[in-house]
Amino acid sequence: MNVPAAWYLVVGALLFGVGAYGLLTRRSALIMFMCIELMLNAVNLTFVTFSRTLSDVAGQASVFFVMVVAAAEVTVGLGIVVAVFRRRASTSIDEMSELHG
Amino acid sequence: MIAAAYSAAGVLVFVTASTLILVGAIGVIAVKNPVHAAISLIVTLFGVAVAFVAQSADFLAAVQIIVYAGAIVVLFLFVIMFLGVDRRDDVRVEALVGQRPLALAGVLITIAGLITLMARSHWVTGATSVSTTGAPLATGQGNVRQLGTAVFTTDLFAFEATAVLLIIAVVGAVLLARRERRVDDTFDDERNVEVSS
Numbered sequence: 001m002n003v004p005a006a007w008y009l010v011v012g013a014l015l016f017g018v019g020a021y022g023l024l025t026r027r028s029a030l031i032m033f034m035c036i037e038l039m040l041n042a043v044n045l046t047f048v049t050f051s052r053t054l055s056d057v058a059g060q061a062s063v064f065f066v067m068v069v070a071a072a073e074v075t076v077g078l079g080i081v082v083a084v085f086r087r088r089a090s091t092s093i094d095e096m097s098e099l100h101g
Numbered sequence: 102m103i104a105a106a107y108s109a110a111g112v113l114v115f116v117t118a119s120t121l122i123l124v125g126a127i128g129v130i131a132v133k134n135p136v137h138a139a140i141s142l143i144v145t146l147f148g149v150a151v152a153f154v155a156q157s158a159d160f161l162a163a164v165q166i167i168v169y170a171g172a173i174v175v176l177f178l179f180v181i182m183f184l185g186v187d188r189r190d191d192v193r194v195e196a197l198v199g200q201r202p203l204a205l206a207g208v209l210i211t212i213a214g215l216i217t218l219m220a221r222s223h224w225v226t227g228a229t230s231v232s233t234t235g236a237p238l239a240t241g242q243g244n245v246r247q248l249g250t251a252v253f254t255t256d257l258f259a260f261e262a263t264a265v266l267l268i269i270a271v272v273g274a275v276l277l278a279r280r281e282r283r284v285d286d287t288f289d290d291e292r293n294v295e296v297s298s
Contacts, residue, residue, distance in 0.1 A: 003111040008152060009219050011119045015126050015145070017212040022130030024204035030181060034129050034142050037173065041149045044161075045122075052156040055238055060158050061251045067161075067168055068263040072270035074173050078180045079277035085184050086280075 008049040016042035029081050029091045033074060040070050114155045121148025135181045139174055146170050157240045160248050 019038030026032055044063045051059025085091055121144055128141030146169040153162035239247055252260050 003107055003115045003155070006219060007115055007119075008156065010216060011122060011152070013212050013215040013219070015122055016215070017208045018123070018126040018130060020211065021204055021208045022126075024207070025201050026130060028135065030135050030177065030184075031129070031138055034138055034177065037142060037169070038126050038129060038145060041146065041169075044165075045149055045152055048153055048156050048158045048161065051158065052238060057238060057247045057251045058255070060161055060244075060248050061256050063158070063161050064164070064248065064252060065256070065259055065263060067164060068267065071168060071173060072266050074176060075270045075274045076277070078176060079274040082180060082183065083277045091184060 005049045005053040009046060012042045012046040012049065015039075015045065027092050027094050029084075029093055030078075032093070033077050033081075037070065037074070040066060111155070114151065118148045118151040118155060121145065121151065123148075136178065139177045139181065142177070143170050143174050146174070157238045157244060159240055160245045 016039050019035045019042060022035035022038065023032055026035065044066055047059040047063045047066070051057065051063075081091055084096065088095055125141045125143070125145030125148060128144065129138045132138050132141065146165060150162040150165040150170075153159075153165060238244065
């Protein structure tokens with residue numbers, strides 16, 4: 001398993017880029033949450049790769065906490081999506097424009 | 102530093118994991134149906150779990166499958182079913198003028214910046230040889246022991262904070278999803294209001 005760490009880091013960067021592009025272009029709130037999950041997973045992959053490279057378990061502990069925060073974020077975020085959907089019958093973020101100037 | 106110098110199994114695992122990761126990620130942002138996007142997300146999460154196993158993060162790979170693919174994606178699918186499967190996002194219509202080219206340019210600059218940063222720094226090369234202080238990363242049960250020791254000793258405060266965070270998230274989700282009765286709420290049908298009151 002001696003693949004160089006740079007390969008995994010490049011995959012992590014590409015995954016982060018794909019997630020960021022989806023977050024910037026898609027308009028469904030559900031898909032945007034999935035793209036946030038993609039970006040979080042890219043960061044997790046980078047953490048684990050550096051953890052292996054530096055032989056330090058602190059990176060894996062960080063991934064553990066990122067997973068907990070991601071679970072909490074998805075729970076609250078999907079609750080917000082459901083609450084908004086009940087009022088607007090849509091998950092498109094373009095329709096949530098009451099606060100624009 | 103050529104590819105042939107590395108073990109064939111490691112290269113095979115890397116290619117498999119990265120293919121799963123990137124195909125799933127592109128599937129998430131490209132498909133129209135949210136259910137298909139959730140399935141693609143599972144593919145990506147599984148690929149990341151394979152990459153975790155390949156880099157001696159066995160416990161995190163198991164947690165990745167259980168928490169992400171088992172809980173978070175199921176929660177996504179539950180909300181999609183709850184809101185209606187047939188609501189599709191039309192990916193062809195561009196809402197803002199120039200949104201996609203600008204997003205693509207920004208993302209490409211970000212990726213190029215990240216890769217340049219990694220290539221020019223000394224994080225990647227030579228760090229293994231100088232890191233002789235801590236014990237090397239173990240696999241299997243040893244990995245669980247190392248991670249548990251780190252979480253319950255050095256990161257104990259953060260661990261307790263995550264407990265508080267999870268409680269707050271649960272209470273907040275229940276509060277958000279609770280159906281409250283309002284006079285001007287015309288979207289609620291009368292049956293559910295009567296049941297909940």
